[in-house]
Amino acid sequence: MGQTKSRFRQFTDEQWERIEPLLPSNEGRQGHPFRDNRKVVEGIIYRYRAGIPWRDLPREEFGAWQTVWKRHARYARDGTWDRILHVILVMVLVEVFDATGTLIGPAHVHRLIDRRGAKQIPMLWHKAVTRSLGVKSSLEGTPADGGVLYVSNHLSWLDIPVLGAHLKGSFVAKSEVGDMGLVGHLADLQDTIYVERERRQQAGEQAGSIVRRLKAGDNVILFPEGTSNDGIHVLPFKTSLFAVVEGEETRDVPIQPITIAYTRLNGLPLTRQRLLDIAWIGDMELGPHALELMKLGRIEAHILCHQAVTPRDFANRKALARHCHDVISAGYRKLMRGQE
Secondary structure, three states: OOOOOOOOOOOOHHHHHHHHHHOOOOOOOOOOOOOOHHHHHHHHHHHHHHOOOHHHOOHHHHOOHHHHHHHHHHHHHOOHHHHHHHHHHHHHHHHHHHHHOOOOOHHHHHHHOOHHHHOOHHHHHHHHHHHHOOEEEEEEOOOOOOOOEEEEOOOOOOHHHHHHOOOOOEEEEEHHHHHOHHHHHHHHHOOOEEEOOOOHHHHHHHHHHHHHHHHOOOOEEEOOOOOOOOOOOOOOOOHHHHHHHOOHHHOOOOEEEEEEEEEEEOOEEOOHHHHHHHOOOOOOOHHHHHHHHHHHOOEEEEEEEOOOEOHHHOOOHHHHHHHHHHHHHHHHHHHHHOOO
16 A cells, blocks of 8 residues: 655545545536645645644645635535545445455444344445435335335446335345345345346246245335346336236235436436446446446436336236336436426
8 A cells, every 4th residue: 555655645545546536527617627636635634634724734735725725615515525435434344344254334233223123224225325426316206115016217236226215125136146245245135036037947936035025015126127228218128027916916916116217417417428327238347337427426316106006907917017117118208308
């Protein structure tokens, strides 16, 4: 690890490499471009550590004190400091997990409280993750509860913490997620239902696991597109995924269509290119994509809860899938157009 060179240096090079991507840029805006971000941030920290007035900051080390003060005020106002704090917390948890194999944080709390209280831990964790990523989410409508199958469109891995911050339920995920280190540990914490898509002979057993959860009163969150997409439109739903509610014992299970949309970036409507930056498509690596996402700035996400239905209301699963797709697609167009 690189060493700080003097008492004025507050970070090692390795520490700065982690913090720098979290800082906003004024590229393309009016005014002078941000330069010497490291010098300015270290000036802010030095001032607090030394307990001196802003005017007494050493100019030869940190530049004009007015610049340092204005940057600090901006970062406090736009939530940059809060975002850095939460991301550093996540980084620390990741490092502890990688070093010891034990997650210190939500899983530890999970063991200290009763089962009923533990149900709230994943939601709290998802809220912390979305805040750390600079995502502000809002919910319109009321989520049903008590053995509900939520079906949602799917753009990115970001959908999971955003939806998880508002919906109490277990996600249905491919089995590989369980082997993804920290992500897999968090998935286990939320009682994720793993499916092996390549083993069709186990489809009945996997569907049975979902049905048992629903009948026990647990909520389940399903992405019927079967994959994430570019966010331009909602992909067709795989009707086979609705087979879990095709039997007579699940004819009265509530199914609630959910629309999720990312609508604004730094207060402005998302362009198609920026929407592609948020989308997680194909074989993108999670880590680099997350870092690029944090560089974008403040993202606004909206969740729209539609009227719940039951399988009994439809002739077959294809009709049910078509209804859910139509409702979610209409909701997505509404949110992306900013309509009420």
